[in-house]
Amino acid sequence: MEDVLAYLERHHERDLADLQSFVRIPSVSTDSRHREDVRRAAQWVATRLIDAGVTDAAVNDTDGHPVVTASWTFAEGAPTVLVYGHYDVQPPDPVDRWDSPPFEPTERDGKLFARGVSDDKAPMLIPIRVAEAFLKTRGHLPVNVKFLFEGEEEVGSPHLGDFVRANAERLAADFVLSADGGMWRADIPTLTVSARGLCALEFTVRGPGKDLHSGRHGGALHNPLHAIAQMVASLHDEEGRVAVAHFYDGALAISEAIRADTAALPFHDEAYLADVGASDTFGESGYSTLERQWYRPTLELNGLWGGYIGEGSKTVLPSEAHAKITCRLVPGQDPARIRALIEAHLRAHTPRGVTLSFNKDDHGAAAYRIPDDHVGLTVAREALEIVYDRPPLVVGMGGSIPICDTFRSVLGIDTVFFSFAVGDENIHAPNEFFRLPRFFEGARAWTAYFEGLAKTSPSATSGTVARA
Amino acid sequence: MEDVLAYLERHHERDLADLQSFVRIPSVSTDSRHREDVRRAAQWVATRLIDAGVTDAAVNDTDGHPVVTASWTFAEGAPTVLVYGHYDVQPPDPVDRWDSPPFEPTERDGKLFARGVSDDKAPMLIPIRVAEAFLKTRGHLPVNVKFLFEGEEEVGSPHLGDFVRANAERLAADFVLSADGGMWRADIPTLTVSARGLCALEFTVRGPGKDLHSGRHGGALHNPLHAIAQMVASLHDEEGRVAVAHFYDGALAISEAIRADTAALPFHDEAYLADVGASDTFGESGYSTLERQWYRPTLELNGLWGGYIGEGSKTVLPSEAHAKITCRLVPGQDPARIRALIEAHLRAHTPRGVTLSFNKDDHGAAAYRIPDDHVGLTVAREALEIVYDRPPLVVGMGGSIPICDTFRSVLGIDTVFFSFAVGDENIHAPNEFFRLPRFFEGARAWTAYFEGLAKTSPSATSGTVARA
Structure with missing residues (x-):
């Protein structure tokens, strides 16, 4: 045989x-x-x-x-x-x-x-x-x-x-x-x-009902691209910590055993940065790079777009701007609750002159x-x-x-x-x-x-x- | 004949x-x-x-x-x-x-x-x-x-x-x-x-050398979409006034005669908003909508993009993010100087972990x-x-x-x-x-x-x- x-x-x-x-x-x-x-x-x-x-x-x-x-x-x-x-x-x-x-x-x-x-x-x-x-x-x-x-x-x-x-x-x-x-x-x-768990959402910021000429109309109306940039920027503090209220509530802390295991792994920031081609690490202070990647929650933009994105210039004040977000979660964070917190944060940060709506085809996992x-x-x-x-x-x-x-x-x-x-x-x-x-x-x-x-x-x- | x-x-x-x-x-x-x-x-x-x-x-x-x-x-x-x-x-x-x-x-x-x-x-x-x-x-x-x-x-x-x-x-x-x-x-x-005059610029924010999986890498590196949102958001204050230092220096003020002419025109914000389909006007306080459109300078995003912008979700931490800007200028503002001021502002607001570059094919007019x-x-x-x-x-x-x-x-x-x-x-x-x-x-x-x-x-x- x-x-x-x-x-x-x-x-x-x-x-x-x-x-x-x-x-x-x-x-x-x-x-x-x-x-x-x-x-x-x-x-x-x-x-x-x-x-x-x-x-x-x-x-x-x-x-x-x-x-x-x-x-x-x-x-x-x-x-x-x-x-x-x-x-x-x-x-x-x-x-x-x-x-x-x-x-x-x-x-x-x-x-x-x-x-x-x-x-x-x-x-x-x-x-x-x-x-x-x-x-x-x-x-x-x-x-x-x-x-x-x-x-x-x-x-x-x-x-x-x-x-x-x-x-x-x-x-x-x-x-x-x-x-x-x-x-x-x-x-x-x-x-x-x-x-890590996952929670995804996609949202749209709408200003005028149609694309307008940014020369003719610029200065009179809120530009959805400005609004979405401010809304997205409000999601993190300058050090990369998520700034959505209660986001970290209940998130399982990293145990001493895991910290020790992780620290013992053959991993060096310099080699990692060379591998991914980035100039520096970035993120929540007080954690190593691997800890942030594996055991800490994140809120990441996966896509952001609006206006004219082709070759050359087009002087448009666009009608809409869009963003796709996924969070990575740790034990203790419920995907539906995290999504609701982010939605509430974005609603509270929607400026005058634009409206906010969420795409409903989203998903989550603990x-x-x-x-x-x-x-x-x-x-x-x-x-x-x-x-x-x-x-x-x-x-x-x-x-x-x-x-x-x-x-x-x-x-x-x-x-x-x-x-x-x-x-x-x-x-x-x-x-x-x-x-x-x-x-x-x-x-x-x-x-x-x-x-x-x-x-x-x-x-x-x-x-x-x-x-x- | x-x-x-x-x-x-x-x-x-x-x-x-x-x-x-x-x-x-x-x-x-x-x-x-x-x-x-x-x-x-x-x-x-x-x-x-x-x-x-x-x-x-x-x-x-x-x-x-x-x-x-x-x-x-x-x-x-x-x-x-x-x-x-x-x-x-x-x-x-x-x-x-x-x-x-x-x-x-x-x-x-x-x-x-x-x-x-x-x-x-x-x-x-x-x-x-x-x-x-x-x-x-x-x-x-x-x-x-x-x-x-x-x-x-x-x-x-x-x-x-x-x-x-x-x-x-x-x-x-x-x-x-x-x-x-x-x-x-x-x-x-x-x-x-x-x-109004014009000054255009396009810039790119680069993070990692290639697109990465946002689950694996998220939290470890600066996401160019977060960075560009913060940089773009820094260009205006919350009331829509341009926040770039010296942007308004030398800009010709609106004369009393022009203010009177403009105020006398048959124009109403409500009708304008209904026409363009926007919920509210927005912009520099102290000026009427027409004054802001015709006689005040602006800084408008015409395009903003990066990451996955197709149907559905893609959990990517993108390598690059891009923005297109045009300013409208008034007499007294030099297009080349305004562009230099914005470039300096963006450089000063580029966070750790990403790099900034400008597209050189831009143009301006007084x-x-x-x-x-x-x-x-x-x-x-x-x-x-x-x-x-x-x-x-x-x-x-x-x-x-x-x-x-x-x-x-x-x-x-x-x-x-x-x-x-x-x-x-x-x-x-x-x-x-x-x-x-x-x-x-x-x-x-x-x-x-x-x-x-x-x-x-x-x-x-x-x-x-x-x-x-």
């Missing part, structure tokens, strides 16, 4: 070609023009699962983009994991900053460049490869595995909660093993134990932290040590995995992050890439994970683990 | 068709993709002049867009006017706000809708029509007329100064009669005696005011009274005619505004239109102007008029 790892090695080239096909599909979930592409990607994933031998794969419709599910649950008495990932991707903008077209995968220096390759297409393909290797060599998996791949992660998973709620029994598991998340660094294996002694973490630690010959470091995540909140509140289970993307792979930015050696390392680690989990006692994973 | 006005009337439909052909040419001078269209418009104007009987019409190359010139100078002993207009237009953005396509002229309710029809294609066609009517009926014009139509008015006429300087002798005249400018209102004839007793004004007053049966009101202009500054400094002559566009015709905005009855009224008025000017004594127009 062929060994699982040998099978994986023998099919490595085929799997790379598969990955290339997958990333060619522009499954941009934020853009309604790509609705059919998103569906095409879902279909691609379901077909890939069936080819792997997970025969009940299905494309499930939702009120948004589809959810792909599949399961193999014949390992009697063994633990059950719910493998999570997402097949949707961020928009490729600004397209002109890409060195190769975002949806034409291009290999350079052992990296594959394409939109979505790191977030999350390559990482989510790995457990499918590994399931296939077990099923085609041994005929069975060491543990029970359910798959759940969504197409709305990049828009905040607005329909996943309803789907999970409606299918709670079918999705029941001991914990979630997430192929989304990303390793902190390329050179050291890490385990992520927290993610922050997440897995208990230190969770068995899924212990197995992850051992699996990573098998592949990388050293114990992983424990890190936080600045980004958000809103589904952790969903899985905890609906299914009552925790989420273990086990992704082989690396945080520097330009996700959500031009020239996103994935390190191809990780495609095999990840497969080895998922193999070790399934085997390691099979060796734990069922009681340790039966949902009785402590939860924060 | 056919009468001049009868000739005009008989050719009205042909001239309207001509206007439609003219506005179909998208001569957008700010956009390099329309370079050939701008040239096509210049060629169209030259051909139209030749058809009118002004046989020396020529398309003159410059370092930018071409200048069209022509002349008829056989009225010995009569005054000479230099007729000015421009054949370039503003960009049509936002195109989706137009009720009919911007470059497909569409007639509704006696108005012709098209980009550039009011600013300045219909008004500049009128004197060509009138010259033709004189030449084809009487065989000569009552005065000497030179034509100068430029293609860079909407970008601040950057090459017109050099062109006028190099052709000063050829363009010599007693004064300029401008077909650009616009009447204040549709129901009352007005004479414009001042225009404010303008014609002496009250200029003969060209007197003739204009009489010509308007002939057509409209009432004396015109005296008004200021909020916008800028940078060429006044050029003509005064290079040719030593003043500019009389004599346009039949109206200020409410959505110039620089979607659904620009021109009132078609003005196309004939304007032709009658230009006919009366040329005839009236011929009756003045040569000495009154020979460049000896008082200048401010």
Whole structure:
């Protein structure tokens, strides 16, 4: 009988070609023009699962983009994991900053460049490869595995909660093993134990009912661009601390243990600044850069626009100005309450002569932290040590995995992050890439994970683990 | 011999068709993709002049867009006017706000809708029509007329100064009669005696060297959108007064006479607000709305942008943010100095962690005011009274005619505004239109102007008029 790892090695080239096909599909979930592409990607994933031998794969419709599910649950008495990932991707903008077209995968220096390759297409393909290797060599998996791949992660998973709620029994598991998340660094294996929450809002400031000539009308009316700049500027103090009243109320303080762990990590501001090309760090005083990234809440503008933004000049006093905001939250901050605080702040700071309105299509998710002694973490630690010959470091995540909140509140289970993307792979930015050696390392680690989990006692994973 | 006005009337439909052909040419001078269209418009104007009987019409190359010139100078002993207009237009953005396509002229309710029809294609066609009517009926014009139509008015006429300087002798005249400018209102004839100056700048705030994920990096670095909002907000105080140090130094105060003239005009804030669709007026306290529009300087944002501005959300911490500014100036304010003051202010307000740079392709023009007793004004007053049966009101202009500054400094002559566009015709905005009855009224008025000017004594127009 062929060994699982040998099978994986023998099919490595085929799997790379598969990955290339997958990333060619522009499954941009934020853009309604790509609705059919998103569906095409879902279909691609379901077909890939069936080819792997997970025969009940299905494309499930939702009120948004589809959810792909599949399961193999014949390992009697063994633990059950719910493998999570997402097949949707961020928009490729600004397209002109890409060195190769975002949806034409291009290999350079052992990296594959394409939109979505790191977030999350390559990482989510790995457990499918590994399931296939077990099923085609041994005929069975060491543990029970359910798959759940969504197409709305990049828009905040607005329909996943309803789907999970409606299918709670079918999705029941001991914990979630997430192929989304990303390793902190390329050179050291890490385990992520927290993610920040998210709260998004978009608003419009309206002045005159139509665009006006700024020469003729300038000076007589409030310019929505001036108003929005003042409103946005009021959201932070000069040191970068959020100036919205009560924003920090109840936010979990950073424990001494986490401060010590974080301080011990191999991280230096100078190297970080060189890497991101910034001249200086900036933000809340009293915290290190990593503390601010992982364990402190933020309020960030993601977009700000109004008036004429093309080449040359156009002397317009515009009718409207717009801003997009996302906050990152920590435990103790409720997304809906934070949003309400910001809305109240902006209302109170709306000057005379303009009006304020909010876009209602927004989303939020609470922050997440897995208990230190969770068995899924212990197995992850051992699996990573098998592949990388050293114990992983424990890190936080600045980004958000809103589904952790969903899985905890609906299914009552925790989420273990086990992704082989690396945080520097330009996700959500031009020239996103994935390190191809990780495609095999990840497969080895998922193999070790399934085997390691099979060796734990069922009681340790039966949902009785402590939860924060 | 056919009468001049009868000739005009008989050719009205042909001239309207001509206007439609003219506005179909998208001569957008700010956009390099329309370079050939701008040239096509210049060629169209030259051909139209030749058809009118002004046989020396020529398309003159410059370092930018071409200048069209022509002349008829056989009225010995009569005054000479230099007729000015421009054949370039503003960009049509936002195109989706137009009720009919911007470059497909569409007639509704006696108005012709098209980009550039009011600013300045219909008004500049009128004197060509009138010259033709004189030449084809009487065989000569009552005065000497030179034509100068430029293609860079909407970008601040950057090459017109050099062109006028190099052709000063050829363009010599007693004064300029401008077909650009616009009447204040549709129901009352007005004479414009001042225009504000202009100074433009565009700047970029740069943070990280590339777009970053706002979850991963937010809180660690300064977000260029936050920085630009703070910088822009610092440019005004809360009451709308410009907060740049020394901005108002030397600005000509509004005289008691002008305050009285302006207060006597039929203008009401409520009607104005209803017309432009704004909830309130806003700006420097101590001045009326018209005073702020015509006789006080401003600093207006025309564009502000950065980050993700498409549909949905994208959690990006952008690398750059941008802003476009134009100021309107009054006599006593030097455009270059004002620009330097704003640059210094922005430099002083650039926070840690971001860098500031300025776009160098900017332009400026001093404010303008014609002496009250200029003969060209007197003739204009009489010509308007002939057509409209009432004396015109005296008004200021909020916008800028940078060429006044050029003509005064290079040719030593003043500019009389004599346009039949109206200020409410959505110039620089979607659904620009021109009132078609003005196309004939304007032709009658230009006919009366040329005839009236011929009756003045040569000495009154020979460049000896008082200048401010």
